[in-house]
Amino acid sequence: xxxxxxxxxxxxxxxxxxxxxxxxxxxxxxxxxxxxxxxxxxxxxxxxxxxxxxxxxxxxxxxxxxxxxxxxxxxxxxxxxxxxxxxxxxxxxxxxxxxxxxxxxxxxxxxxxxxxxxxxxxxxxxxxxxxxxxxxxxxxxxxxxxxxxxxxxxxxxxxxxxxxxxxxxxxxxxxxxxxxxxxxxxxxxxxxxxxxxxxxxxxxxxxxxxxxxxxxxxxxxxxxxxxxxxxxxxxxxxxxxxxxxxxxxxxxxxxxxxxxxxxxxxxxxxxxxxxxxxxxxxxxxxxxxxxx
Amino acid sequence: xxxxxxxxxxxxxxxxxxxxxxxxxxxxxxxxxxxxxxxxxxxxxxxxxxxxxxxxxxxxxxxxxxxxxxxxxxxxxxxxxxxxxxxxxxxxxxxxxxxxxxxxxxxxxxxxxxxxxxxxxxxxxxxxxxxxxxxxxxxxxxxxxxxxxxxxxxxxxxxxxxxxxxxxxxxxxxxxxxxxxxxxxxxxxxxxxxxxxxxxxxxxxxxxxxxxxxxxxxxxxxxxxxxxxxxxxxxxxxxxxxxxxxxxxxxxxxxxxxxxxxxxxxxxxxxxxxxxxxxxxxxxxxxxxxxxxxxxxxxxxxxxxxxxxxxxxxxxxxxx
Amino acid sequence: xxxxxxxxxxxxxxxxxxxxxxxxxxxxxxxxxxxxxxxxxxxxxxxxxxxxxxxxxxxxxxxxxxxxxxxxxxxxxxxxxxxxxxxxxxxxxxxxxxxxxxxxxxxxxxxxxxxxxxxxxxxxxxxxxxxxxxxxxxxxxxxxxxxxxxxxxxxxxxxxxxxxxxxxxxxxxxxxxxxxxxxxxxxxxxxxxxxxxxxxxxxxxxxxxxxxxxxxxxxxxxxxxxxxxxxxxxx
Numbered sequence: 001x002x003x004x005x006x007x008x009x010x011x012x013x014x015x016x017x018x019x020x021x022x023x024x025x026x027x028x029x030x031x032x033x034x035x036x037x038x039x040x041x042x043x044x045x046x047x048x049x050x051x052x053x054x055x056x057x058x059x060x061x062x063x064x065x066x067x068x069x070x071x072x073x074x075x076x077x078x079x080x081x082x083x084x085x086x087x088x089x090x091x092x093x094x095x096x097x098x099x100x101x102x103x104x105x106x107x108x109x110x111x112x113x114x115x116x117x118x119x120x121x122x123x124x125x126x127x128x129x130x131x132x133x134x135x136x137x138x139x140x141x142x143x144x145x146x147x148x149x150x151x152x153x154x155x156x157x158x159x160x161x162x163x164x165x166x167x168x169x170x171x172x173x174x175x176x177x178x179x180x181x182x183x184x185x186x187x188x189x190x191x192x193x194x195x196x197x198x199x200x201x202x203x204x205x206x207x208x209x210x211x212x213x214x215x216x217x218x219x220x221x222x223x224x225x226x227x228x229x230x231x232x233x234x235x236x237x238x239x240x241x242x243x244x245x246x247x248x249x250x251x252x253x254x255x256x257x258x259x260x261x262x263x264x265x266x267x268x269x270x271x272x273x274x275x276x277x278x279x280x281x282x283x284x285x286x287x288x289x290x291x292x
Numbered sequence: 293x294x295x296x297x298x299x300x301x302x303x304x305x306x307x308x309x310x311x312x313x314x315x316x317x318x319x320x321x322x323x324x325x326x327x328x329x330x331x332x333x334x335x336x337x338x339x340x341x342x343x344x345x346x347x348x349x350x351x352x353x354x355x356x357x358x359x360x361x362x363x364x365x366x367x368x369x370x371x372x373x374x375x376x377x378x379x380x381x382x383x384x385x386x387x388x389x390x391x392x393x394x395x396x397x398x399x400x401x402x403x404x405x406x407x408x409x410x411x412x413x414x415x416x417x418x419x420x421x422x423x424x425x426x427x428x429x430x431x432x433x434x435x436x437x438x439x440x441x442x443x444x445x446x447x448x449x450x451x452x453x454x455x456x457x458x459x460x461x462x463x464x465x466x467x468x469x470x471x472x473x474x475x476x477x478x479x480x481x482x483x484x485x486x487x488x489x490x491x492x493x494x495x496x497x498x499x500x501x502x503x504x505x506x507x508x509x510x511x512x513x514x515x516x517x518x519x520x521x522x523x524x525x526x527x528x529x530x531x532x533x534x535x536x537x538x539x540x541x542x543x544x545x546x547x548x549x550x551x552x553x554x555x556x557x558x559x560x561x562x563x564x565x566x567x568x569x570x571x572x573x574x575x576x577x578x579x580x581x582x583x584x585x586x587x588x589x590x591x592x593x594x595x596x597x598x599x600x601x602x603x604x605x606x607x608x609x610x611x612x
Numbered sequence: 613x614x615x616x617x618x619x620x621x622x623x624x625x626x627x628x629x630x631x632x633x634x635x636x637x638x639x640x641x642x643x644x645x646x647x648x649x650x651x652x653x654x655x656x657x658x659x660x661x662x663x664x665x666x667x668x669x670x671x672x673x674x675x676x677x678x679x680x681x682x683x684x685x686x687x688x689x690x691x692x693x694x695x696x697x698x699x700x701x702x703x704x705x706x707x708x709x710x711x712x713x714x715x716x717x718x719x720x721x722x723x724x725x726x727x728x729x730x731x732x733x734x735x736x737x738x739x740x741x742x743x744x745x746x747x748x749x750x751x752x753x754x755x756x757x758x759x760x761x762x763x764x765x766x767x768x769x770x771x772x773x774x775x776x777x778x779x780x781x782x783x784x785x786x787x788x789x790x791x792x793x794x795x796x797x798x799x800x801x802x803x804x805x806x807x808x809x810x811x812x813x814x815x816x817x818x819x820x821x822x823x824x825x826x827x828x829x830x831x832x833x834x835x836x837x838x839x840x841x842x843x844x845x846x847x
Binding site: 168176177183 | 710712
């Protein structure tokens with residue numbers, strides 16, 4: 001029993017890291033432009049498909065990861081320019097509705113482009129090791145490490161990169177950032193591209209663990225939303241902690257109920273958070289107020 | 293908003309009765325498939341109207357209507373399966389009760405969460421509901437769904453007889469028409485005005501002295517009830533309940549009907565539903581599932597360029 | 613250099629500016645006085661592109677900048693120091709400065725130069741280089757806001773109530789900074805409640821009332837005859 005819990009802890013952490021990668025992009029996008037990207041999970045899905053196709057063609061997983069991130073990142077930029085820029089200044093609920101429309105189109109497009117059969121990416125790191133009573137795939141750990149590396153890179157970029165300052169300034173006070181000469185519309189597009197690329201990357205990382213289907217996006221969107229709310233909208237560190245937290249709870253829950261029912265955990269955590277700590281569980285209160 | 297002038301009043305009734313008459317007579321001239329299709333359009337139209345109360349009038353975007361619909365659907369199904377002699381009215385009552393119960397739950401959250409958080413919560417909630425239905429196979433039949441019989445139309449003591457396609461259509465039409473009139477009355481009443489004021493400027497409405505929370509609760513309850521009603525009607529028509537109907541895409545489609553038809557008009561969403569469903573029926577003959585790609589793109593373009601929807605656009609053109 | 617011609621601006625549904633005209637020549641220090649709420653800040657915001665005028669024209673160095681997005685206005689050489697300072701609280705002092713310093717076409721040498729100059733004028737900022745903006749005191753934040761604007765090497769700085777909430781000691785520091793900027797040839801449009809400071813730091817002043825320009829005179833004239841000031845500001 002104890003071993004089961006330990007195994008689930010590892011599972012929870014692994015899933016949590018991949019989810020954290022997805023959620024980071026989402027929370028970054030929300031933090032800077034108040035957009036709740038309903039289509040985020042579908043970007044994960046498209047990334048997974050793009051990666052699958054690339055891997056099938058070239059046999060190289062890492063190339064697949066790179067290509068998927070770049071392609072979907074660029075696509076994200078185009079998407080933002082075409083559908084979100086015209087909506088600036090409108091009710092934020094309008095962007096939810098618009099990104100929902102995008103989500104539908106992307107799902108059906110994937111169906112059309114990649115066909116109805118589920119696709120697969122073989123694990124790039126083969127082999128298993130002994131984890132208590134299980135043969136645990138090395139790749140699972142590898143995926144978690146990679147996700148962590150990408151998030152780490154993002155953090156470093158935000159903190160020390162030249163454009164990192166632009167992004168952070170725009171997130172805090174987009175009006176003053178603009179008054180300082182920072183090209184805010186460009187920063188918005190850039191951040192959306194980064195968020196999309198990260199979503200795509202997580203799709204590729206996740207793919208060897210499960211099948212790639214057009215509807216896999218909804219699961220990610222659902223969980224990512226919960227993570228972002230629990231972690232505090234716009235709070236990068238918070239969403240990482242929240243992702244790990246929720247994934248761990250789900251992993252433990254699946255000892256008791258079936259895995260597909262375990263997702264209810266994220267809902268419960270979400271609701272509890274919204275009721276008692278609506279600014280997020282992992283956000284220190286009070287937060288430094290941001291002017292928009 | 294509509295004036296109290298008797299001219300407009302009369303012309304509304306003329307148009308309304310004409311439309312109802314047309315919808316009542318139509319099935320007599322249509323082949324079987326289209327008869328049933330027309331009834332279905334009415335049912336989805338009702339669902340869209342119920343959603344309009346929240347989205348169009350109160351300004352609360354909800355992605356959770358699939359849950360209310362599902363509660364009406366499964367509630368009625370449960371009643372019809374359990375009863376030895378299936379009764380229409382009891383099924384109706386059970387479905388509505390189920391929807392109402394959950395509506396209270398959601399209403400509570402509506403008062404605690406603002407806009408975006410509410411929208412996200414309704415999305416998560418509807419998906420969780422789907423998971424429950426999908427996995428609780430003992431009770432809900434899971435993936436396979438539930439099959440049940442269609443109850444006869446009974447007025448205790450007066451009448452008892454089975455539905456035919458056409459008489460069922462009239463039954464549904466009657467309910468939808470009355471629902472429309474009821475909702476119209478409500479939205480045009482002072483209550484409805486307050487809802488719209490909440491949509492326009494919530495802090496201001498609160499400052500004036502209205503208990504915004506109470507209004508929101510009633511709005512959610514109304515919305516949930518009528519959504520549940522549409523679920524019950526669907527159950528009666530199709531005699532089949534499945535988790536597919538509770539998947540959040542149903543909620544999403546409802547939002548599409550609202551946006552495309554015109555939010556805050558009640559009629560608009562019905563038109564939106566009809567438009568969408570007919571288009572889907574037509575396009576899917578050529579493009580199978582891919583019809584959603586051009587339709588989705590059209591939807592996005594409408595959100596950007598025609599946010600008042602088809603009806604709003606027409607209204608502006610005809611300058612009413 | 614900077615001209616406003618009959619500018620009308622609305623904010624939400626209020627008509628704030630009812631036809632404002634003013635001009636600032638290169639290198640001048642001009643004051644904008646008036647009671648609270650007459651539209652002084654809105655005037656600066658209209659120039660900066662933070663609000664869009666509904667009517668009228670704003671020209672800078674011969675170029676029409678009415679309704680231009682803020683970041684483009686900044687690139688043309690207009691810097692803005694807002695009323696509530698609006699420093700980036702979660703960025704360090706250094707990073708705040710970098711928001712103005714990180715731009716195209718600036719050499720590494722020039723950057724070092726500018727930084728050195730700023731630390732010299734504001735030694736306190738040098739000491740607190742790595743501190744988060746939000747941890748600075750009110751006066752320090754004001755200095756940071758001004759220093760940040762200076763990083764853009766602007767041709768004109770729009771200063772909105774820089775002495776608000778500051779201790780008298782700091783007020784004279786602000787006075788010195790304005791003088792120093794003037795000395796370097798930077799034009800300044802100064803919005804202020806502190807009449808004494810304004811009259812001594814500027815060469816001429818405009819006086820606004822309810823969204824209209826009511827009076828315009830040299831600061832010397834206004835100092836000599838305080839009745840005008842009494843009339844419009846009640847001080």
